[in-house]
Amino acid sequence: MRENNQTSATEFILLGISDQPEMRMPLFFLFLAMYVMTVTGNILTVIAIQSDAQLIHAPMYFFLSCLSLVDVCFTSIILPTMLLSLLGRQGQGGTISYSGCLTQMYFFLALGNTDSYLLGAMAIDRYMAICNPLHYATVMSQRLCLLLLAISCLISHLHSILQTTLTSFIIFCGSNRIPHFFCDIQPLLKLSCSDTSTQELLGMTETLAVIMTPFMCIVVSYARILVTVLRVPSAKGKRKAFSTCGSHLTVVTLFYGSITWVYFRPLSSYAAVKDRVAAVVYTVITPMMNPFIYSLRNRDMQNALKRVVGRKTS
Template structure:
């Protein structure tokens, strides 16, 4: 197996989502709008949490971490797509492609871990409210986030190094708007068996373990909420959990559909639609789903907006 520096391919062509000029213009405006909404929404959450001392709690600490990751996640793919459209170019260098893939793995893992950490935080708050402050200490919160970053970096580095060992001999057209691992494996003229095995074993373990933790947390939360005598209290709790579980289902469902199937069973159209959901749509929706129903955060967001108006 030849190393990447011996590959005859020095760059790839990102074919995007459509080859029709009119559709490309429409997609450009759509993705630009979604990207701006993602950055603005998540930045507002970061500002609101940092400026309001009442929001300096574990739940909002994890939410601010998720907002930061979502901004980075969208920024890994969408700006390159928009720049290529403006410049009339479809190319990305070999090293740039691997770098983009690395950050995609890392940030997808961070979203994955933070969803599990936030579910555990809600489990402690609902099922052990009297011990919440003693269990969810600042040291534990920082350790959970820092540990997630370490594991995400190591996992991304593993898959990127494995990809760098493959050879790409002739075809260098990626039917996608970013360098995803599945279309890259299809283009390789090397044996990709090890890459596929690592995705289906180590990658699956990294992805499914937090998912199981999320499910376990919500099973206990549901059991605790059902014992609440107030119907209004039960509905409020279930409504909040339903929003979180909707994002969890969307995020995990699309990732499992794309990455944890045999390579031969993949369809480029289905894969593209699924990756758009978890790389662009979900980061845009997270600020609305997690925050707009929260009165304390709404109050803090209102203060941030009022301050901006006053300064202007």
């Protein structure tokens, strides 16, 4: 009897961010505004860096421009689907084909992990700038920056291929309604009626290794930075050193805090509403806030943005 109920899903229904019908239109306009702000802010950041002769050759701003480009693509994989689901019929959400779901998952994982590795590369850059300033220009060469970018993209895409392939083997039967606003691993595993223990074990083990690698780079880099800064005799020198890391640490906290909540728990503890809220942080809020966080206390970025905006309005 169970064999007769097993089906190969042809499409899924994404139930969206909220189960409350009266919240659908307010949330649509809220997330539409956030999407516009994300794309505009990150594109302006890239233009400002690329148009400034000094910033374009600085490793920190090279990684920041890469992060902004990835954030635009990352958000564009998620938010249009969310907006369509909010416009769907009451209680129906938005539909997505099986192949479209796996494609969205692939790019979501690839771009999300590229973000993670770029944050790790930025931590290494800050470590070299503060702890080894005399060797900074030699070590953080253009060649090394391009190599770190290539490694970030390669590992992220290999991770995405593995996770998407594992997910493609699971069987769905009965409901095709995903209690989420995009195709993610956890809600799809929860929806499956087949034995997913292999996918859960391999997925969590490999994901832990992939995500913890840049995270450990960040932890080790900032531990060394902290030791170095504490040795600085003047309070002004300490504040200056810490100010160059504040923006990066804020983004790291938002990003890793939310993905830890979602992905490093047993599948049995998956809670649709809480996990959707946590997912909003790293898919919507963090990419939107990055341009503001990195520009808020960065005079070089502020001046570059003023020049870009000034040229556009003149």
